[in-house]
Amino acid sequence: MEANPSVLATVGVGDLVLLDPLSEESLLSNLRERFLHKEIYTYIGNVVISVNPYRQLPIYSAEMVEQYCNGNFYAMKPHIYAIAEDAYSSLRDRNRDQCILITGESGAGKTEASKLVMSYVAAVCSKGADVTKVKEQLLQSNPVLEAFGNAKTIRNNNSSRFGKYMDVEFDFKGEPLGGLISNYLLEKSRVVWHVKNERNFHIFYQLLAGASDPLLKRLKLQRDCRHHGYLGDENPRLPGMDDATNFQAVQDAMRIIGFSEAEVMQLLEVTAVVLKLGDLQLSGQFQASGMDACGIQNIQVLRDICELIGLQESILEQALCSRTVEAKQEKVVTALSVAQGYFGRDALAKNIYSRLFDWLVTRINESIQVTAGERRKVMGVLDIYGFEIFQDNSFEQFIINYCNEKLQQIFILMTLKEEQEEYFREGIKWTPVTFFDNSIICDLIESGKGGILVLLDEECLRPGTVSAATFLAKLDQAFGSHEHYESRKSQSDRHITDTSLPSTCFRVHHYAGKVTYNATGFIEKNTDRLYRGLAQAMWQAKHTLLRSLFPDGDPKKASLKMPPTAGFQFKASINTLMKNLYSKNPNYIRCIKPNENQAPGQFTDELVRSQVRYLGLLENVRVRRAGYAYRQPYQPCLERYRLLSTHTWPRWTGTARYGALLSDLDIPPEELAYGHTKVFIRTPQTLFNLEERRRRRVEELATVIQKTYRGWRCRTQYQLMRKSQILISAWFRGHAQKKRYQHMKRAALLIQTYARGWKTRKEYKKYFRSGATARLACFIYRRLLQKFFLGLKNNLPPLTVSDRSWPPAPYRFLTNANQELKTIFYHWKCKKYRDQLSLEKRAAMQTKLCASELFKGKKTRYGPSVPEPFQGDYVGLQKNPKYQKLQAAARGKLVLADTVRKVNQANGKVRPCRLHTPIPELPGVLAVPAQDADGTWCLLPQQTGTGGAKGDVLLVSDHVIEVVTRVHQVLLETTQQALNLQIADQFSTQFKKSSIAVTVVQGPKGHLEPVCKKKGKKMEVLVC
């Protein structure tokens, strides 16, 4: 068989199935060796064997949780986390309710194991705020229940004195939703009495050590344990256990679970009442009838109790010291003896405490219970008191051991018997392995047809005197020959003398050993009697919690019917538990106690051997080795592994049986067996291998699914995008085309309009006032012009020729026209002026014009001379009669008559002379000075012709301009030649054949006549 390396790579063998040779001795030494190397966990297949190390090992860290989380059970070192992981993952992934059965004797480590399982599950499930609250509440129920339900025993400092089964409920994701705790028979006798070196329940010590002084005062308690009767005289301190700190932890835990401050206080008050009841002392009292009677010795304690619970002292006193019996509607009050009084007191204390414990569990359940109705998966963790063998074993031990017997039965049934029976049922070849079946012991105790518990109940209910002896006799009678029952009587019947067996005891051969039970007290404890008066007194108390614990104290509900016995109740609850466990997939943790001293590193062979024996570990290994580690019906097997084979994946149409043959998976044939309904796998390694292949295949398939999904998604996305793109482009194209069409339509319409317009215009042009605009413009233009002209007409400038003013153009376009008009107007004005002139004036004007042409701009004197009219006759010639006669003959022949002065050529002196020169004799060149200004004129006609040697004449005339003009005119008229005129201030003249240079100079101011000064050939003419 191929072994898993991680299981083998530890000290010894990690899985006892692999042990070779297999014997009790080798099994023991393997456990020992591993224990001494701090390997406290060992497997038998999927059963974990845990040996209590009695010391803290570094194997419970968060890293370890991490390692085991999602790991494979067979792939890692044996650990309690592995079984927790296996159960949790099976619950989460395979949807199977799980239960974890933790068994072992007292002190073997069951409670610790259950806490480890819970903490592992809490650590690996998710970490949301809601989940954390639920987890916290579930985990915090432990310290509270341990405080009230655990106590130090000789075997275990933290021994569970009650059975606890906790269902943790998960949702489909594997997240905890809540839980439900069931508790089983608290060992309440411990409240009033415990063996020396043991302790009462932890809570009493924790309260006294941890409560503040005011709280203690309020609860009317003394800090010293020795003051309280139920706590015993011995030193209450426990090594490694700090009661004060634990008290704080319990209070915190209660707060986390959801207890209100008032609830905590009431809980502590009831606890204090239990303690105070132990302080009540009774004393015998004298009665007239001579009957025994008792009374309260320390009234203060009674008063304290009554104050705490809000009850009248007398009521409690009466309930404690007397008993009322109702018979035929008559009440008979009987006084109690001191012993009966103490019995009543203790019964009350036990009842209060056990009912308080039940209330505590119910209250915790209220907080952690799941209310939502969704389908839940459940993981149950059973931590019940371990198998106990004491010196003096009583009813409690009997019940506890009965419970363990039942658990062993489950184990045997499920792991050994059931397994082997299954091989037969399935037709698998099988050599039976013998093992001890404890059904016979279970029957001895619980059989409905006369088991010990039934006989005990009969004895309790039987009228008449009942005692331990009568009960024992009944047992002897029923089981005298039973192989698992012994008593003095049965022994002597078998002719065996057994002094170790007292006459008040009987012995049961349990699976885990023989236990001698003292029959004394069985009947009382089974009846669990509480005087009705006491229950009624409690019901009358004002304390809400205490009152609620005693609903049977309500007189209205009083019934004469006996309540069910403790044994009966326990049996019923154990049967319910068993049914519950059978319905779930079991996971086993078998705890082993290595020594009796609670000492680390000690491995007592004999003690462990006996546990190995009674736990049936060897048989377990044998069955495991011979059998098959794993089986599953064909259908689920096919469902689980069909994905590994190409025949069955993806579709299988054949029957499940053929599909689940795992034939083409390359598994050695001896590893597989095929039953009628199930397929069997021999070794865990094969299963592990299959699981591993499945895991890989699932990953592969997941990848394929992912791939396909991604592909599909991308395709869908692409198609969607494509569709969208097509839609968008279609819309866009449509829109563009629509726009284009609109454009074209508009354009076409425009063209059409124009064309139609044009056509129509063309057609109807004749009907239109074509050129209306031009005409309008023309009209406007004309109107403007009209306005302009009318404006001009009404606003014409004066007709004076010298006035050149003209109104400006009102519009720019009229500027040129205006200018033209101005010119035209001026010309017209001049013409008009001219036209109205007489012939003489016109001739004078022409002369003036001629003068202007000759002199304008050339001679200084010209400007001032313009207004002076040309008179022509300055000497009065026309008045001369001679001339008048002549005039008649030669009309108009007179050109000019003036007096001039001639300049003497020799000296330059001026003398008057008459000048009448016929025109053709005029000299060729006439020189005129340019700058004589003021009326004095020099005329220098140059004589060339007939005068001969006389030379030129230099004349001085006052009307030189007129003279020269006349000459010019005449010359032009007669000869059509223009006068050769020289206007200059320097010129030369010919005096008697000599040439004289004449210079005209401005004379001094004040002289009136021009003066000629001749010096040789130069002559200077000084002009004024």
Ligand SMILES: Nc1ncnc2c1ncn2[C@@H]1O[C@H](COP(=O)(O)OP(=O)(O)OP(=O)(O)O)[C@@H](O)[C@H]1O
């Ligand atoms: N895994 C462990 N590591 C360290 N110490 C442990 C471990 N398991 C148990 N112990 C020690 O052993 C003591 C007894 O264990 P536990 O209370 O779990 O026993 P039990 O089987 O529940 O006994 P009982 O039946 O009396 O309740 C614990 O208080 C603790 O000190």
Ligand SMILES: [Mg+2]
């Ligand atoms: Mg325990």
